[in-house]
Amino acid sequence: MQRRDLIRGLGLGAAAAATAACSRRDGEARVAGPGQRFEWKLVTTWPPNFPGLGTGAVEFARRIEACSGGRLSIRVFGDGEFIPAFEVFDAVASGTAEMAHGAAYYWKGKIAAAPFFCAVPFGLTAQEMNAWLYHGGGLELWQEAYAPFGLLPLPCGSSGCQMGGWFRRELRSLADLQGLKMRMPGLGGEVLARAGATPVTLPGSEIFTALQTGAIDATEWVGPYNDLAFGLHKAAKFYYYPGWHEPGSTLELIVNRQAFDSLPADLQEIVRTTAAAINDRMLAEFTARNAEALQTLVNEHGVELRPFPPDVLARLQELSVEVLQEAAGRDALFARVLESWQTFRRRMDPYLAVAERAMLNTRGG
Amino acid sequence: MQRRDLIRGLGLGAAAAATAACSRRDGEARVAGPGQRFEWKLVTTWPPNFPGLGTGAVEFARRIEACSGGRLSIRVFGDGEFIPAFEVFDAVASGTAEMAHGAAYYWKGKIAAAPFFCAVPFGLTAQEMNAWLYHGGGLELWQEAYAPFGLLPLPCGSSGCQMGGWFRRELRSLADLQGLKMRMPGLGGEVLARAGATPVTLPGSEIFTALQTGAIDATEWVGPYNDLAFGLHKAAKFYYYPGWHEPGSTLELIVNRQAFDSLPADLQEIVRTTAAAINDRMLAEFTARNAEALQTLVNEHGVELRPFPPDVLARLQELSVEVLQEAAGRDALFARVLESWQTFRRRMDPYLAVAERAMLNTRGG
Numbered sequence: 001m002q003r004r005d006l007i008r009g010l011g012l013g014a015a016a017a018a019t020a021a022c023s024r025r026d027g028e029a030r031v032a033g034p035g036q037r038f039e040w041k042l043v044t045t046w047p048p049n050f051p052g053l054g055t056g057a058v059e060f061a062r063r064i065e066a067c068s069g070g071r072l073s074i075r076v077f078g079d080g081e082f083i084p085a086f087e088v089f090d091a092v093a094s095g096t097a098e099m100a101h102g103a104a105y106y107w108k109g110k111i112a113a114a115p116f117f118c119a120v121p122f123g124l125t126a127q128e129m130n131a132w133l134y135h136g137g138g139l140e141l142w143q144e145a146y147a148p149f150g151l152l153p154l155p156c157g158s159s160g161c162q163m164g165g166w167f168r169r170e171l172r173s174l175a176d177l178q179g180l181k182m183r184m185p186g187l188g189g190e191v192l193a194r195a196g197a198t199p200v201t202l203p204g205s206e207i208f209t210a211l212q213t214g215a216i217d218a219t220e221w222v223g224p225y226n227d228l229a230f231g232l233h234k235a236a237k238f239y240y241y242p243g244w245h246e247p248g249s250t251l252e253l254i255v256n257r258q259a260f261d262s263l264p265a266d267l268q269e270i271v272r273t274t275a276a277a278i279n280d281r282m283l284a285e286f287t288a289r290n291a292e293a294l295q296t297l298v299n300e301h302g303v304e305l306r307p308f309p310p311d312v313l314a315r316l317q318e319l320s321v322e323v324l325q326e327a328a329g330r331d332a333l334f335a336r337v338l339e340s341w342q343t344f345r346r347r348m349d350p351y352l353a354v355a356e357r358a359m360l361n362t363r364g365g
Numbered sequence: 366m367q368r369r370d371l372i373r374g375l376g377l378g379a380a381a382a383a384t385a386a387c388s389r390r391d392g393e394a395r396v397a398g399p400g401q402r403f404e405w406k407l408v409t410t411w412p413p414n415f416p417g418l419g420t421g422a423v424e425f426a427r428r429i430e431a432c433s434g435g436r437l438s439i440r441v442f443g444d445g446e447f448i449p450a451f452e453v454f455d456a457v458a459s460g461t462a463e464m465a466h467g468a469a470y471y472w473k474g475k476i477a478a479a480p481f482f483c484a485v486p487f488g489l490t491a492q493e494m495n496a497w498l499y500h501g502g503g504l505e506l507w508q509e510a511y512a513p514f515g516l517l518p519l520p521c522g523s524s525g526c527q528m529g530g531w532f533r534r535e536l537r538s539l540a541d542l543q544g545l546k547m548r549m550p551g552l553g554g555e556v557l558a559r560a561g562a563t564p565v566t567l568p569g570s571e572i573f574t575a576l577q578t579g580a581i582d583a584t585e586w587v588g589p590y591n592d593l594a595f596g597l598h599k600a601a602k603f604y605y606y607p608g609w610h611e612p613g614s615t616l617e618l619i620v621n622r623q624a625f626d627s628l629p630a631d632l633q634e635i636v637r638t639t640a641a642a643i644n645d646r647m648l649a650e651f652t653a654r655n656a657e658a659l660q661t662l663v664n665e666h667g668v669e670l671r672p673f674p675p676d677v678l679a680r681l682q683e684l685s686v687e688v689l690q691e692a693a694g695r696d697a698l699f700a701r702v703l704e705s706w707q708t709f710r711r712r713m714d715p716y717l718a719v720a721e722r723a724m725l726n727t728r729g730g
Contacts (some may be wrong), residue, residue, distance in 0.1 A: 021629055043677070067635045096653070109403065125725065127525075128652065130646075130652070135654065160492075161724045241719035242720065243724070247724045248721075254679070264434070269431035269432045270635070277639075280644045281641060284495035287496035287500075288499070290498070290716055291496070291713050294715065348656050349728070354670060355608075356491075356525065356721075357722070359526045359607040359609070360490065
């Protein structure tokens, strides 16, 4: 208890370093026991307790505390409660917090290849992402990409396939995309710009008003579960699918490498295993809740569900290939990750065509 | 160490009870510490180290040992090394072993509804199974079904969507099913019989010879990864899809309830969390390895990949509904589980039609 009080007394930045240093000595000196405790901070890119994502981070912390018998306790901070969302990467790199939960594509300004570890247009579904990360070389590349920042990334959840977004007017062909102002960050936004639309970047909290006032014509957000919670159906009537820009977004746990190395081996394994458990549970939650919310949106709120027109999807897919290939020309790591990802995807398409895809098409009628 | 020696000295059946009794007292008396150790047995329905399934059970045990700092060590037994495959349920119920890893549909003779917790014809994919189990009431029903046997079940892996099987002759229509001798256990076999085929039950080890000698005309097994390892392509040329009888087979961990209750809270949480982690990792392994093996089967072994003819799938799907409904008329729990499962599936179909299914159909071309 004295060490806990001591650490509380230090500045927040120094606290992490002190924890890491103390525990490294402890870890070497004796077997992990009830007396050896760690108090860590987990900063997230989500509003506090944001459904599915923020609650997943809270459940991650709860399980680690329970699995470790309280030896590793983790305080979870929502966006801005301690660190603003887009600064959590730097906060963990510097040791200000030991862990963050977020999405890799937020860091593409630092690491061009980062979006591959979350979602890229016409990319992998959640099932494929896990297969690529765990058994297709993806996780090794991800860890290599984050190593220069002193960070260890692990898959820790997925939103599943997202929706294509909310449109105030029907989208009948590629022509209707011209000049359309749509909120879409990241590589998806780049693809949209090449197709003639005007991508807009807006934080989640500003989307509803922008869409309702007509400041933007369309927006993507997540999927039915989160979109219903934001009330986006009150601002636009047409709901398009599929979410070509995010076919299966993996969420990430990032851990300060020095802090991680300072943990005794059992707590390290608890962190790894709990991340995998949350990876499992979060996709299940999104799948179940999205299905319920979609039913509510269509049956109770009269939302018009529409597939993107085939010419729109075909053009966006062509442009996505262009965007990825040009980025590979500018960055050597991006090129290596693209190569691994493409090899994997080429192998996965014919397999899923005879497995899950064939089954869903057969069963769904 | 003395307690470990004492337990080793007892008969195997008595050991579990002794462990449970000792540890219950310990758990109440003091906080879990390095001195409190459990040695458990995990019996499985798989050949030792069987790819994906048996290796998954070994990884489960390794992680628990690592997460618990050795306080819960688990010795894994393959089929017949300690308990024969189809007796593991009884072995855990009686306390002869503390845990088993297997598949719920093996126990349909004891619990008619058990197949729902693994796979039923034209049922749920792995992603949907997890959503139903964790967030659709499925796990509560499963735990209710096993409670009278003193067992706690948890999802612990999935093989993903299986393949439709190996056929010595091409299957062109429903007429070709008449009198066809096909190895297929469980509810799938019942459906096949109603379609005019002759289902045969054979243990895995006898499949290859039966198929090669023509004692059977066709067989299902698992998917490309395991089928290639068995060499089934050497005995039959035509490989059909999709695996309508097993769209996403969940594997189970079953734990003796008294033994589980005797663990301190941190070890209980480690067991739950590690089961979820294996649930995550095993599907990823099957997805990656199946895709590789399918490529090998088609490109290197000249396997002829064929979709089941539409009339065959349509008839099998009709008959599957009949089989499930008749079983519901005979068993009250089956009827309740069917109701939960059908409600969930009806909600899931329209959701996946705009999410993963739409995305795979768009992307796969």
